[in-house]
Amino acid sequence: MSMRETFRIALKNPKFKIGITIVFIMALIALVGPLLTPFDNMGYYPIKFGNTTFSKPTTPSLPPMSKDVVYGPEGIVNVTHYLGTDSFGRDIYAQLTYGMRSSFLVGITAGGLATILGLLIGFIAGYKGGWTDEILMMITNIMLVIPTMALLIIIAAYLPYRGVAIESIIIGLTAWPWTARAVRAQTLSLKNREFVHLARLSGLSDFKIIFTQIMPNIISYVFMVFILQFGGAILAAVGLDFIGLGPTKGMSLGIMLQQAVLWNAITLGYWWWAIPPGLVIAILITGLYFINTGLDEVFNPRLRRE
Amino acid sequence: MSGIKRYLLRKTIIYILTFFFAVTIDFIIPRAMPGDPIAVLLSRFATLPEAAKYLHSYFMQAFGLNKPLWEQYLSFWNAVLHGDLGVSIYYYPKPVAEILKEALPYDIALLFPALVASWFVGNWLGALAGKNRKLDTYLMPVFYFLQASPYFWLAILLSYVFTFKLGWFPISGAYSYGIIPSLSWEFIKDYLYHWILPFLSLFMVQLGGWAIGMRNMIIYEIEADYVRYLEALGASEKTLMKHAFKNAMLPQVTGLAIQLGLLVAGNVTVQIVFSYPGIGYVLMQGIMNQDYFLIQGAFLVIILTVLVANFVIDLLYALIDPRVRTSYTEEGT
Numbered sequence: 168m169s170m171r172e173t174f175r176i177a178l179k180n181p182k183f184k185i186g187i188t189i190v191f192i193m194a195l196i197a198l199v200g201p202l203l204t205p206f207d208n209m210g211y212y213p214i215k216f217g218n219t220t221f222s223k224p225t226t227p228s229l230p231p232m233s234k235d236v237v238y239g240p241e242g243i244v245n246v247t248h249y250l251g252t253d254s255f256g257r258d259i260y261a262q263l264t265y266g267m268r269s270s271f272l273v274g275i276t277a278g279g280l281a282t283i284l285g286l287l288i289g290f291i292a293g294y295k296g297g298w299t300d301e302i303l304m305m306i307t308n309i310m311l312v313i314p315t316m317a318l319l320i321i322i323a324a325y326l327p328y329r330g331v332a333i334e335s336i337i338i339g340l341t342a343w344p345w346t347a348r349a350v351r352a353q354t355l356s357l358k359n360r361e362f363v364h365l366a367r368l369s370g371l372s373d374f375k376i377i378f379t380q381i382m383p384n385i386i387s388y389v390f391m392v393f394i395l396q397f398g399g400a401i402l403a404a405v406g407l408d409f410i411g412l413g414p415t416k417g418m419s420l421g422i423m424l425q426q427a428v429l430w431n432a433i434t435l436g437y438w439w440w441a442i443p444p445g446l447v448i449a450i451l452i453t454g455l456y457f458i459n460t461g462l463d464e465v466f467n468p469r470l471r472r473e
Numbered sequence: 474m475s476g477i478k479r480y481l482l483r484k485t486i487i488y489i490l491t492f493f494f495a496v497t498i499d500f501i502i503p504r505a506m507p508g509d510p511i512a513v514l515l516s517r518f519a520t521l522p523e524a525a526k527y528l529h530s531y532f533m534q535a536f537g538l539n540k541p542l543w544e545q546y547l548s549f550w551n552a553v554l555h556g557d558l559g560v561s562i563y564y565y566p567k568p569v570a571e572i573l574k575e576a577l578p579y580d581i582a583l584l585f586p587a588l589v590a591s592w593f594v595g596n597w598l599g600a601l602a603g604k605n606r607k608l609d610t611y612l613m614p615v616f617y618f619l620q621a622s623p624y625f626w627l628a629i630l631l632s633y634v635f636t637f638k639l640g641w642f643p644i645s646g647a648y649s650y651g652i653i654p655s656l657s658w659e660f661i662k663d664y665l666y667h668w669i670l671p672f673l674s675l676f677m678v679q680l681g682g683w684a685i686g687m688r689n690m691i692i693y694e695i696e697a698d699y700v701r702y703l704e705a706l707g708a709s710e711k712t713l714m715k716h717a718f719k720n721a722m723l724p725q726v727t728g729l730a731i732q733l734g735l736l737v738a739g740n741v742t743v744q745i746v747f748s749y750p751g752i753g754y755v756l757m758q759g760i761m762n763q764d765y766f767l768i769q770g771a772f773l774v775i776i777l778t779v780l781v782a783n784f785v786i787d788l789l790y791a792l793i794d795p796r797v798r799t800s801y802t803e804e805g806t
Contacts, residue, residue, distance in 0.1 A: 309491045311731075314779055316738030318498070321772045324760055325502050345731070398621070405623050409742050411760045424626060428746055433632050434644060441633065445626025452621035453614070456685075463689075469696045470689065 173387055176465050183461025189454025193447065197271050200264030205246060208265035209418050210257025212246070214239045224256030231259075231439050251439040254430050259423075263443055266420040270448065273335050273404040278397035280339025285346025285396075286389065290377045292347065293354025304351070310344040316406060323412035331414050338403045346392050353385050387466060391459050398455040405448055420444040477791045484787045488780045495776040499769050500549045504542075524565060558773065559766030563758050569770035572755055577774065579647055579751035583668070584740055587675035588733070594676075595683025596725055600718055602684065603691025613688065619681025624739030628674035628746040635670060642670050645748035667749075674743045679736060686728055690721035723794055729786045733779055741775075 177183045207213050211222030214237075225235050229252045237244045250259035292303040318341050323329060357363060358381065366380045382389070407413050408421020409428075427433075427441040464470045540548075552558075558569035602612040619627075636644045648654065648663045694700060694717035703713055741753030748754060752771050759767030 305487070305490070308487050309494050312487065312491045312734075312780065312783055313495060313776055314734035314737050316734070316741065317772050317775045317779075320756070320760070321498060321502055321768065324765070324768045402623055406625070406738060406742055409623075409625055410745060410757055424623075424629065428625075428629065433629060433637055436637055438633055441629050445623055445629065449618055449622040449626065453617045456617045456621060460689075470692055 173462075173465065177462055180461040180465055182457050182464065186454045186457030186459075186461055189450060190458065193267065193451045193454065194271065196264060196447075197267035201261065201268065204249070204258065204261045204264070205244075206258040206261035208261065210253065210259065210262040212237045212239075212244075212258075216240065225252060225258065227252055227254050227256040228435070228437060250443060251437075253426070253437070253440045254432070254435075259439055259443065262418050262423055263420070263447065266418055266423060266444060267447060269331055269414075269417075269419050270401050270404065270451075272331060273338065274397040274401040276332070276335040277338035277342065277400035277404065278393060280336065281342035281396045281400065282346060282389065282393045284339065284343035285392065286350050286382075288343065288347040289350025290354055290381065293351035294358055294373060294377055294381070300351075304348070307344045307347050310341070311348070315341045315403065319403065319407055320410070320412060323407060327415075329413065329415050331417075331419075334404060334407065334414060335400070338400050338407075342396060342399055342403065346396065349388075349392070350385070353388060354381055357381050357384055387462070391462050394455050394459050398452045401448060402452065405445075420448060480791055481787060484784065488784060492776070492780060495773060496550065496553055497546075499553075499773055500546055503765060503769070528560075528562075553773065558770035561759075561767045562764040563762040563767060564764075569766045572767065573752060573770055573774045576750060576752045576755045577778075579749060580740060580744075580753070580778075583671055583675060583744075583749070583751065584736060587672055587679060587740075588729070588736060591676045591679035592683055592725070592729065595680040596687045596722075598680070599684035599687025600691050600714070600721070603688040603721075604695065604714060609688065612684070616681040616684040616688070619677050620685060621681075622678055623742070624674055624678050625742035625746050627678055628671065628743045631670050631674055632746065643667050647750050667747075671743050671747045671749050674746075675736060675739060678739060679732065682732060683725065683728075686725055687721060690724060691717055694720050723790075726786065726790050726793060729789075730783050733782055733786075737775055737779060 178187075201208070205212060207222060209222065211224055214221045214223050223237060223239075225237055225246070225248070226233075229235060229248050231249060231251045233248045233251055235246050235248055235252075237246055246258075248258050248260065250263060252258055253262075288303055288307065292300045292307075319337060322337050322341075323334070326333065354377075363376060363380050366376045371379070404413065404419070405421040405424070408419045409425045411425060413419055413421050421444075423444040424441065427437070427444075432438075432441040556570050558573070561567050561569050561572055564572055598612065599616070602609040602616070622630075632642075632644050635641045643649070643666065647667050648660065649667075652660055652663050654660060654664075695713070697717075697720075700713055700717055703716065740751070741756055743749070744751045744753030745757045752774060756768065756771040758764065759771060
């Protein structure tokens with residue numbers, strides 16, 4: 168099945184449609200959302216004095232849809248806090264939408280890195296076989312047993328400065344094992360097929376055979392793997408941020424949740440601070456699962472319930 | 474060698490290597506990372522010159538920084554194998570091993586029931602959804618949503634509803650301040666009262682995963698040839714389901730090992746929400762206070778716990794899967 172044909176069939180699948188719609192809406196909010204608020208990514212109101220910008224907090228602990236005023240050099244500005252403010256007078260909506268942007272970024276880079284690593288290791292182990300396979304699978308199995316989060320914690324704890332890029336890289340470097348094992352199994356089942364033998368006889372290099380003969384056959388599978396890695400990376404990042412090992416500067420959904428818990432948002436009843444950051448993640452990842460189930464049904468007719 | 478023995482031997486080798494790898498990581502990372510953790514640690518004791526002096530000599534001994542690297546590595550192993558994980562900075566002068574030993578029972582009392590209960594209830598609900606299409610349309614989105622929720626967010630949600638709104642359960646700690654831990658009925662009641670929300674957070678997220686797994690397997694198995702054959706023979710629906718369920722079960726047992734890592738990570742974050750005094754909470758204190766010995770110690774204990782649990786799951790699998798018993802030729806799953 169070509170990619171385009173697959174997509175056409177998938178669009179008839181209701182689960183796939185629901186999933187795509189959810190993810191699309193979330194991506195739109197992440198992309199456009201920050202443009203609709205005057206506040207910066209930390210939720211402060213930026214006030215310009217010549218060349219320098221000052222971050223000004225507004226009224227703390229306002230519930231959603233509160234009107235507020237900011238006193239700037241140009242006079243009084245009327246603002247609306249769509250999702251209220253936190254205990255420090257920072258706009259929640261701005262933090263949330265900018266945070267979603269960074270979540271998508273982590274998902275794409277870390278998920279992409281993990282997918283690529285998993286593919287490479289799986290292909291090489293499966294195609295080469297022998298000792299290469301033994302050693303690569305030994306490493307994979309060891310990495311599988313160690314909880315990824317524990318490994319992330321120990322690495323991140325020793326980094327004095329952490330940005331979103333570094334966070335993505337360490338998540339990507341630890342999330343590949345299950346993908347490698349699954350890809351290896353797929354490669355094993357493909358490498359003895361006639362077209363692969365033929366390619367080998369015609370003198371193609373191993374590298375070329377893997378990428379021109381084997382990979383196209385599992386491209387749809389690769390796509391599903393990426394979706395799961397994308398979601399997994401977002402969850403890993405939010406967990407890491409929550410325990411205080413996320414980016415040392417800036418804001419993210421996990422950091423919002425951490426601050427909400429540390430500053431007693433729950434006992435104070437500030438639900439607009441503590442609930443939305445996790446809710447958008449749960450909804451986004453539910454959407455990803457729907458896409459995957461939909462695709463699974465497309466590729467695997469036995470799962471269709473007709 | 475019999476199938477089971479070979480299977481377990483192979484698994485054990487992997488676990489020993491994993492432990493070796495984990496200890497090595499624990500050794501390498503503080504030395505390879507930029508910055509000087511020891512200088513950071515000592516600077517935190519600037520106001521306590523006595524403690525700083527003691528720590529300085531302790532570090533010199535523990536890290537043996539003037540010795541060659543391989544010698545440092547060997548003495549590190551020696552310390553780990555003797556259960557010496559260093560001294561905590563935050564809880565100074567308490568040894569890390571002691572802190573973790575006190576915390577671990579709280580983790581096990583949360584993790585074990587959450588894993589077992591979610592496994593049984595999740596598989597049961599998943600099987601229901603798998604065979605009943607109408608039920609499936611309502612249940613599946615719920616399962617997905619639960620599985621997609623970050624553990625600690627669900628914990629926040631539960632504590633908002635049950636503590637803030639309804640006031641049914643306490644929000645933090647493992648027991649009330651006034652009570653001294655003992656085996657009295659009063660303490661157990663108080664303990665369970667604090668235990669229920671952290672437990673539910675872990676239980677519900679896990680439940681979603683198990684249910685989805687079982688649902689998919691049942692749908693897959695119901696279409697299998699052997700079930701069609703049974704159907705053609707006129708077997709009752711109950712018999713059909715029994716056979717499908719049995720076959721769908723095996724991947725769910727293998728899945729236990731994979732879920733365990735996620736559950737342990739989830740447990741760390743949930744404990745932070747409820748200030749629950751297990752390893753997760755201790756780890757958070759370590760991170761917030763740059764208490765590296767504590768972080769490293771917690772890392773090792775988490776891995777050791779997961780390895781032991783994995784081994785138990787392997788034993789379980791060997792017992793229920795006849796294929797392991799008869800032959801073990803393929804590589805382990």
